[in-house]
Amino acid sequence: MKLKSGRSIKYILMALVVAALIILAIFLRNQSMIKQLPSTDLTSLSIEGIVPDRNIDEVDLTRFSKSSQFEDRVKKKLSYTYYEDFLLVTDRSGKIVQVQTLTDKGIASVLGGRLSTLTDVEHELGTHYIVKSYNREQGLNSRTYYDKQHGLRARFVYAKTGESPHKVIWLILEKY
Structure with missing residues (x-):
């Protein structure tokens, strides 16, 4: 089993953080739309x-x-x-x-x-x-x-x- 380099692990973690932020932004946008809706x-x-x-x-x-x-x-x-x-x-x-x-x-x-x-x-x-x-x-x-x-x-x-x-x-x- 080959270990990944530190650099590739950083890229994977960065991609996961970016994906989590996108999901959070979509969730917050939807909540804001509902809150503003009469x-x-x-x-x-x-x-x-x-x-x-x-x-x-x-x-x-x-x-x-x-x-x-x-x-x-x-x-x-x-x-x-x-x-x-x-x-x-x-x-x-x-x-x-x-x-x-x-x-x-x-x-x-x-x-x-x-x-x-x-x-x-x-x-x-x-x-x-x-x-x-x-x-x-x-x-x-x-x-x-x-x-x-x-x-x-x-x-x-x-x-x-x-x-x-x-x-x-x-x-x-x-x-x-």
């Missing part, structure tokens, strides 16, 4: 009438069919329960921390209006959002709204291009 009231949003921060025992889940495509699982103290059109994530105490649509059904506001396009979303929630890449390989972006008073985040995922570039593919409504 809050949006997301309390009118629900998925199948379900909202984060409620206890699972308060929700009547008997009207929903379990998904045959996904298996329920527990990961990092969170329970993931899959239904036909949505995913429900709860913590150990039974509090709902995330609700996510799995199909284009179920995206609705408490007021009863469906949010199926980005135009619908913008009309209902306004223009205070951040656009982020959600999944580069699948060509997906998300518009993310923050409700800072209630600690809620809503991510509306959509295709960047394609037949329906403004159609909401799914919504992730969660505590943050």
